[in-house]
Amino acid sequence: MKNTEPHWKTDFSVDWEQTSFITRREFTRFLGLGSAALATGNVLMVGINATRTETTRPRVEISEVDSIKPRGYKTFEYPEKGKHAILLRHEDGSLSAYSQRCPHLGCSVFYTEEHNQLECACHEGYFSPRTGEVIAGPPQRGLAKIELETINGKIFAIGGGEG
Ligand code: FES
Incomplete structure (x- = not known):
């Protein structure tokens, strides 16, 4: 019997039993948490920079x-x-x-x-x-x-x- 599958399917096959899917909800939650982490990082950087500008110059x-x-x-x-x-x-x-x-x-x-x-x-x-x-x-x-x-x-x- 001749294999009718395209080459790419056999060469780069996906084991669907082993592969886990990410649901749309999980992906949205990931994006939300990632954005919150970036926003928190930005707030911290602003605070650090504000502290730096207060440093005094030498005499x-x-x-x-x-x-x-x-x-x-x-x-x-x-x-x-x-x-x-x-x-x-x-x-x-x-x-x-x-x-x-x-x-x-x-x-x-x-x-x-x-x-x-x-x-x-x-x-x-x-x-x-x-x-x-x-x-x-x-x-x-x-x-x-x-x-x-x-x-x-x-x-x-x-x-x-x-x-
Ligand atoms: S470097 Fe261009 S005018 Fe001074």
Whole structure:
């Protein structure tokens, strides 16, 4: 007697006696529980991230005020090693500090006394030394500002900067 079954049925046969079926109700319950587990995970992640943003930045001594001349600057690393930042002393003696990471594509920003502005050479982005806001070029937002504190003639970075 000739076998009339197609090849795939004999090659990949299913033992229906051994195979267990999942009912539509069981599958729906599985989807519901899976969705609930994912929703719970998302809520937990939001809680963890909210806790992280509350972490405080280190307090780092940058320089003595008198060691930076008006329209001068000093580079430092903040909030950690490898995150480059720049401290500016303006003509009136006030101070500003920013991350040196350009918010466009991450090149280093530097200060030019001649133009009294912060510049990114990669795509000609220009920033205000007073506010860190964009003056010209492709960056869509300003530089990350670093909070400063001056105590007894010493300048400290106390917060902000590159995330
Ligand atoms: S990376 Fe600074 S302007 Fe493009």
